[in-house]
Each structure stands twice: as structure tokens, then as C-alpha cells.
Amino acid sequence: MPKSINKKVLRIHLLVWFLFIIWETVITNLLYDMSAPVINYVVHYSITIALFYLQSDIVLPWLGKRKGKWLWIPLFCVIFLLTYILAHWVGEIFLTHLLGKPVKPFYGMTWQSFLRNGYRGLFFIGFSTGYYYLYSFIAERRHAQELEKQQLLAIISQQQTQRELDLMQNAFLKAQINPHFLFNILNYIHFQSIKSAPQISEAVTRLASVMRFAFDIGDAEETVRLGDELDQIEDVKYLHSLRKNTGTLALNYELAVCDLRLIPLVLLTLAENCFKHGDLAQTNAQMELFLADNQLHIRTWNKIAKAKPAISTHTGLANLSKRLQTVYDRNYEFTYGPDGDGGFSVQLKIALELTLKPVSSTTTNTGTTVLP
Incomplete structure (x- = not known):
């Protein structure tokens, strides 16, 4: 049943009826002389x-x-x-x-x-x-x-999806192979330099520890133990201390925070920001973790360096903010920026109950405002 007739179809219908009527009329007049x-x-x-x-x-x-x-x-x-x-x-x-x-x-x-x-x-x-x-x-x-x-x-679409999965699988296998190869090389350097250059050997060991932590969190749960990430910060501090005429990151934290859990690389991102953008030659950067008002508080401060780092994407804190938003919704406060006295401060507050167990991407909204 034609439910709707467009103009083209309508013209075809009119033409067919017109030709039929003309044909029948002409035949009738010719054969029967009827008009x-x-x-x-x-x-x-x-x-x-x-x-x-x-x-x-x-x-x-x-x-x-x-x-x-x-x-x-x-x-x-x-x-x-x-x-x-x-x-x-x-x-x-x-x-x-x-x-x-x-x-x-x-x-x-x-x-x-x-x-x-x-x-x-x-x-x-x-x-x-x-x-x-x-x-x-x-x-x-x-x-x-x-x-x-x-x-x-x-x-x-299914074939394209399968192809993308195959590519991701290949990339994953390569990611497994490349770190394995890299750690073997670092292990070789460590053993070759342990007697002749113990400082280099120690640096390689610390570097391998930080890199292994970063690689392994991809297979970990949604959160990591803060104590484990604090250990990596100590390694990062050691690596930065190898440079001459530079300060360090003063790390202060309550022992109670070590068993709390947070999404990975939060502390390392904040520490990297201090080392990369801070003028530690004049004043040490600071990082402190403590508990107050049923919240976990994480604070960092560094003096702003006048010279910009050679390699910087300026997205570390912005990406961290997106990650926090994705996982914790609005159950946290994250602020950062210049303090007006030549320093740069970062502050993160998150409900203590969210650090006691692994979290999911759908947490209960408590109404806390996310600050830029």
C-alpha cells in the first residue's frame, strides 16, 4: 500500500492514466465511431x-x-x-x-x-x-x-572492531616485550657498573624501580597503596639529587596514610611537577600528606622557576584533574596555581572513606565542588 506518494511518483501515475485514457478514447472512436x-x-x-x-x-x-x-x-x-x-x-x-x-x-x-x-x-x-x-x-x-x-x-563494523582489537593486542604484546627488553638492559648496566661506578648502579636500580611501578600499575586494581607510591617518590628524589646545584623535595607524611588507596600516579605527578617547574636550587619543594576532618589532604609547594623546562606539555595537572573527575566525580577538591609570593601550590582533598577501599567510576555525589 502506498502510504505516501512523492512528486515523482505522482507525475508517473498522472502520465500513465493520461496515456491510458487517450489510448482508450482513440481506440473507441476509431473502432466504434463513438464520441x-x-x-x-x-x-x-x-x-x-x-x-x-x-x-x-x-x-x-x-x-x-x-x-x-x-x-x-x-x-x-x-x-x-x-x-x-x-x-x-x-x-x-x-x-x-x-x-x-x-x-x-x-x-x-x-x-x-x-x-x-x-x-x-x-x-x-x-x-x-x-x-x-x-x-x-x-x-x-x-x-x-x-x-x-x-x-x-x-x-x-564488527570486522573493524576486531581489527582494532587485534591492533591493540599487538600493541599490548609489544608493550610487554619492550619493557622486558629495557629492564634486561638496565639490569646489565647495573651489574656492569656495581663495582666501577656504584653511584650509577644505584641510579639505574632506582630508575628501574620507578619504571617497573609505572608499567605494573596497568595490571593493578583501580587504586594503589599510597605507601608503595611514596617509595617511588623516594627513588625519584634520589635520581634528581644526582644533579649538581639542585635541591630536593621535602616529603612529610603521617604513617597512617601509607595504607590508604588512591588512583595511581597522583603523588608521582605532583612530585614531577615540583621537579620540572620548581626552582629547587634556592628553596626545597615540599609535599605533605595528612588526615584532617575525615579527609586525606595532599599539599605540594615549590618556588616557581624563571627558566621554563626544555620539554614540557603543560598538561600534567590538567590530566590529573580529569582523572580525578572521572573516578571520584565531585567527591574531592583539587586546586592549584601561583600563591602570589613567587611560589606554586597544589592542594588535593578527598573523602577518607574513598581511600579505604578500591573505588569505581560511579561514586556517590556529596556535593563537593571541583575547583579548576
Whole structure:
């Protein structure tokens, strides 16, 4: 059933009906030498076209949805033929009075006209039925093609996803191989320099420890023990102490914080920020961790260096802020920026209850505001 007809389809329908009416009119005039006023053709063909679409667009779709539709078809054919004959008879009555023609008995209704209109009714029943099933076939075919297209797109999408998974798997395998190779090299350097250059050997050991911690957290839980990350900061402090004319990071913390858990690399990110952007030659940077008001407090401070670091993306604290937002929603406070006295301070406060166990990305909102 055509539920909606666009302009292109409408033009095709009008053209087909126009050609059919011209063809039938010409054939009738040539074979039977019959002609009639234009209004006569308009009335009778209007009735025929209306009944044609009444059947194809309304009656047949309605029959198609009913149970035992094949039992309804004979009754429908009889009703349609009687309707067709009656409609054209009413049209003839209308034309008789409109054109002032002599009134015939029963307005020209005879057995001959009855059978003639019955034959034409069967003729248009066939055309209308054929049109309905042809249109339905085309619509179902298009629907099937659309489903096939969607299935094909789904298969392509699935293949692309599988390809991406394969690439990620390969990258993961490479990530497993490369650190293994790197640690072997560091281990070799350590043993080769342990006697001749013990300081270098110690530096390599500390570097390997920090790197192994960073690599291993990818397989760890969502949070890490703060005590383990504090140990890595001690290694980072040692590595930075190898440089001449530089200070260090004064690390102060309560022992109670060591068993608390936090998302990984928070402390290392803050320490790196102090070492990279701080002027530690004049004043040591500071980091402190303590508990107060049922919250874990983490603070850092460093004097701002006048010279900018050679390599800096300026995204460390911004990325940390996004990570905190993703995991802790609004259950924390994170502020950082210049303090107005030539220093740069960072402060993180997080509810103590969230540091006692691993967290998920859907935590309860307590209404604490995240500061930029």
C-alpha cells in the first residue's frame, strides 16, 4: 500500500492514466465511431480512478491484515463490481441532468450496460490488484535490501572492531616485550657498573624501580597503596639529587596514610611537577600528606622557576584533574596555581572513606565542588 506518494511518483501515475485514457478514447472512436462530451469522460474516468485507488490503497491492505483473507476475496469482488456498476449508473444520472439529455428508462440501465460495466469492473479489479502486489513486492524488496545493507554495515563494523582489537593486542604484546627488553638492559648496566661506578648502579636500580611501578600499575586494581607510591617518590628524589646545584623535595607524611588507596600516579605527578617547574636550587619543594576532618589532604609547594623546562606539555595537572573527575566525580577538591609570593601550590582533598577501599567510576555525589 502506498502510504505516501512523492512528486515523482505522482507525475508517473498522472502520465500513465493520461496515456491510458487517450489510448482508450482513440481506440473507441476509431473502432466504434463513438464520441461523447469531455465532461462525460471526466466523470466516468474519475469514478474509475477513485475506485482503483480505493481498492489498492485501502481495501486490499485491510484484507491482507485479516485472518482468512482468502474467504473475503470472493465477497469483496462481488461488492466491488456492484459498487463499480452503481457508481457509473449514478454518474450517468448526474450527466443526464447536467447536460439536459432525454431521460431514458432507468437512466439507460440495461442488461447490456450492466454486463459492460461489470466487465470493465473486472478489468480494473485485475489492474488494481496487480498494481497493489507489484508495489508491495517492490516495497518488500527495498526493505530486504535495506536490512541486507544494515547487516553488511554491522559485519563491516564488527570486522573493524576486531581489527582494532587485534591492533591493540599487538600493541599490548609489544608493550610487554619492550619493557622486558629495557629492564634486561638496565639490569646489565647495573651489574656492569656495581663495582666501577656504584653511584650509577644505584641510579639505574632506582630508575628501574620507578619504571617497573609505572608499567605494573596497568595490571593493578583501580587504586594503589599510597605507601608503595611514596617509595617511588623516594627513588625519584634520589635520581634528581644526582644533579649538581639542585635541591630536593621535602616529603612529610603521617604513617597512617601509607595504607590508604588512591588512583595511581597522583603523588608521582605532583612530585614531577615540583621537579620540572620548581626552582629547587634556592628553596626545597615540599609535599605533605595528612588526615584532617575525615579527609586525606595532599599539599605540594615549590618556588616557581624563571627558566621554563626544555620539554614540557603543560598538561600534567590538567590530566590529573580529569582523572580525578572521572573516578571520584565531585567527591574531592583539587586546586592549584601561583600563591602570589613567587611560589606554586597544589592542594588535593578527598573523602577518607574513598581511600579505604578500591573505588569505581560511579561514586556517590556529596556535593563537593571541583575547583579548576
